[in-house]
Amino acid sequence: xxxxxxxxxxxxxxxxxxxxxxxxxxxxxxxxxxxxxxxxxxxxxxxxxxxxxxxxxxxxxxxxxxxxxxxxxxxxxxxxxxxxxxxxxxxxxxxxxxxxxxxxxxxxxxxxxxxxxxxxxxxxxxxxxxxxxxxxxxxxxxxxxxxxxxxxxxxxxxxxxxxxxxxxxxxxxxxxxxxxxxxxxxxxxxxxxxxxxxxxxxxxxxxxxxxxxxxxxxxxxxxxxxxxxxxxxxxxxxxxxxxxxxxxxxxxxxxxxxxxxxxxxxxxxxxxxxxxxxxxxxxxxxxxxxxxxxxxxxxxxxxxxxxxxxxxxxxxxxxxxxxxxxxxxxxxxxxxxxxxxxxxxxxxxxxxxxxxxxxxxxxxxxxxxxxxxxxxxxxxxxxxxxxxxxxxxxxxxxxxxxxxxxxxxxxxxxxxxxxxxxxxxxxxxxxxxxxxxxxxxxxxxxxxxxxxxxxxxxxxxxxxxxxxxxxxxxxxxxxxxxxxxxxxxxxxxxxxx
RNA sequence: GCCCCCAUCGUCUAGAGGCCCAGGACGCCACCCUUUCAAGGUGGAGAUCACCGGUUCGAAUCCGGUUGGGGGUACCA
Numbered sequence: 027x028x029x030x031x032x033x034x035x036x037x038x039x040x041x042x043x044x045x046x047x048x049x050x051x052x053x054x055x056x057x058x059x060x061x062x063x064x065x066x067x068x069x070x071x072x073x074x075x076x077x078x079x080x081x082x083x084x085x086x087x088x089x090x091x092x093x094x095x096x097x098x099x100x101x102x103x104x105x106x107x108x109x110x111x112x113x114x115x116x117x118x119x120x121x122x123x124x125x126x127x128x129x130x131x132x133x134x135x136x137x138x139x140x141x142x143x144x145x146x147x148x149x150x151x152x153x154x155x156x157x158x159x160x161x162x163x164x165x166x167x168x169x170x171x172x173x174x175x176x177x178x179x180x181x182x183x184x185x186x187x188x189x190x191x192x193x194x195x196x197x198x199x200x201x202x203x204x205x206x207x208x209x210x211x212x213x214x215x216x217x218x219x220x221x222x223x224x225x226x227x228x229x230x231x232x233x234x235x236x237x238x239x240x241x242x243x244x245x246x247x248x249x250x251x252x253x254x255x256x257x258x259x260x261x262x263x264x265x266x267x268x269x270x271x272x273x274x275x276x277x278x279x280x281x282x283x284x285x286x287x288x289x290x291x292x293x294x295x296x297x298x299x300x301x302x303x304x305x306x307x308x309x310x311x312x313x314x315x316x317x318x319x320x321x322x323x324x325x326x327x328x329x330x331x332x333x334x335x336x337x338x339x340x341x342x343x344x345x346x347x348x349x350x351x352x353x354x355x356x357x358x359x360x361x362x363x364x365x366x367x368x369x370x371x372x373x374x375x376x377x378x379x380x381x382x383x384x385x386x387x388x389x390x391x392x393x394x395x396x397x398x399x400x401x402x403x404x405x406x407x408x409x410x411x412x413x414x415x416x417x418x419x420x421x422x423x424x425x426x427x428x429x430x431x432x433x434x435x436x437x438x439x440x441x442x443x444x445x446x447x448x449x450x451x452x453x454x455x456x457x458x459x460x461x462x463x464x465x466x467x468x469x470x471x472x473x474x475x476x477x478x479x480x481x482x483x484x485x486x487x488x489x490x491x492x493x494x495x496x497x498x499x500x501x502x503x504x505x506x507x508x509x510x511x512x513x514x515x516x517x518x519x520x521x522x523x
Numbered sequence: 524g525c526c527c528c529c530a531u532c533g534u535c536u537a538g539a540g541g542c543c544c545a546g547g548a549c550g551c552c553a554c555c556c557u558u559u560c561a562a563g564g565u566g567g568a569g570a571u572c573a574c575c576g577g578u579u580c581g582a583a584u585c586c587g588g589u590u591g592g593g594g595g596u597a598c599c600a
Contacts, residue, residue: 034600035600036599036600038599038600068600070599070600071599071600073599074599074600137598141598144597144598151524152524155524155525156524156525157524157525157526157596158524158525158596158597159525159596183598197528200528200529203527203528204527205526205527206526208526209525209526209527209596210526210596211526211595211596211597215597215598217598218598219598220598222598224597224598224599224600225599225600226600228600229600244594245527245528245529245593245594245595246593246594246595246600247594247595247600248527248528248594248595249526249527249528249594249595249596250595250596251527252527270528272528272529273593273594275593277534279592279593280592280593280594281593281594307535310535310536310548311535312535314535314536314537316537316538317537317547318537318546318547318548319547319548320535320536320547320548320549337535337536338528338529339528339529339530339592339593340528340529340592340593340594341534341535341536342533342534342535343534343535344534344535344549344550346534346549346550347534347535347548347549347550348549349549350548350549350550351549353562357562401561402562403561403562403563404560404561404562405561406561414560414561465558468558469558478558479558480557480558480559481558482558483558483559484558484559486558487558487559488559493559493560494559494560495559495560495561496559496560497559497560497561498557498558498559498560499558499559500558
């Protein structure tokens with residue numbers, strides 16, 4: 027069987043973590059089975075859709091590496107695939123046509139009920155403690171009656187006849203699911219009075235037209251699936267296989283939402299999470315390999331992915347775990363790759379400080395390469411880079427003189443220690459400016475003065491970097507260079523006076 | 524309300540009748556490494572497998588019920 031599956035986001039908001047996870051599972055499934063991964067934009071909610079959101083979604087998916095085989099034209103890129111167009115608003119005619127067919131076959135009918143009437147029905151049902159459902163007032167309207175109502179200026183919606191009985195299907199992750207059609211809320215509106223189609227209709231018409239073989243989506247669609255199956259059948263097409271993924275949850279175990287969690291993929295990206303980390307984390311939300319391994323590149327995920335191993339209970343989005351996984355991937359990235367990703371982040375972060383008046387410069391590739399081993403295991407996100415290595419490029423004044431003085435020392439000892447260290451570092455002859463000789467010379471000096479080496483090092487560390495937590499001190503000094511090291515010691519001495 | 528789904532450490536999960544008085548990972552704690560911070564290594568705390576019944580020689584695993592949680596229920600997607 028040819029696997030064809032799709033992600034069908036609605037551009038009514040920025041790319042959501044949940045959408046990204048659904049896209050990933052569809053992508054993995056398609057790749058695993060040599061199938062086709064399709065992107066379709068469900069933009070029929072014109073009021074809430076926007077091009078900004080559309081761009082955010084497309085960019086986000088592409089950034090994550092979830093590239094689609096078929097999809098709409100984007101920017102200068104042409105549409106791909108033979109089942110287009112891939113924007114629903116460009117497929118309006120096909121929904122209209124499908125609705126006409128259902129109408130002519132008596133599987134759907136025009137409904138002239140006003141919003142007020144429907145609201146009254148609902149209120150009555152609520153009062154009677156009944157499930158809200160369309161009562162079917164227009165289900166048997168004669169042609170004459172319809173003409174009369176139309177003459178009154180009323181514009182009908184089109185409703186699909188739900189019918190009676192039971193709908194059952196075998197969900198790939200949940201097994202058999204059965205629902206009584208009486209629980210479906212009555213006959214379903216498929217076309218608004220303005221002629222535009224509604225989601226439950228477009229999704230089915232398009233999945234049928236695009237020959238989707240597997241519908242892989244969030245559990246929030248599980249209850250709606252019987253409606254879709256009924257529609258597929260009415261249209262006379264094959265019903266695809268369904269796989270309903272567990273929801274991604276807020277910490278309080280409700281469906282992950284903007285109000286309670288950071289849901290925008292772009293926000294994570296802006297914080298310096300990398301695609302490898304996010305993809306890995308998302309894959310582990312609801313799926314597990316069955317082995318003890320947890321760190322997977324996308325190629326490995328493709329190799330191992332199996333819908334049968336998808337969990338059926340919801341998964342809380344654990345940011346701590348994402349950070350750990352992200353750190354794993356930052357450490358695994360090839361050096362050149364990490365440098366390339368760090369560059370723009372540093373340009374932005376340091377650029378902002380420079381613009382604020384701090385003397386310094388924005389690093390280039392060759393500046394970063396030698397520094398990489400010093401910082402790569404110290405950042406969990408790219409966004410931490412400015413903090414961890416900014417002092418290499420910025421000459422910020424010492425924020426707090428008290429920081430300069432190690433715990434067991436006083437200001438006088440600190441100044442003395444710095445002067446001694448300066449003396450050693452300043453003389454080119456006895457000490458080459460390399461980590462090893464610097465370390466042994468300073469250790470020796472500490473011993474002759476009766477200081478703990480750690481105290482001396484801490485004073486020097488803060489003097490040279492402005493902070494108490496840094497990469498290894500001597501490598502740091504070497505990277506800084508003799509001149510800048512001495513200048514900073516002088517500045518620190520000045521602060522201590 | 525009604526319908527559907529779900530239920531193993533705080534979190535993500537392994538577990539498809541005996542290998543489990545439940546394994547791994549994140550987080551947490553301790554120790555090691557160490558000039559700081561990390562990373563890494565080792566160890567530890569942490570789950571009466573929601574509860575109650577049943578099936579079985581034997582249940583986290585199968586069945587029923589209860590409770591709890593979630594989702595759905597639009598001229599939203």
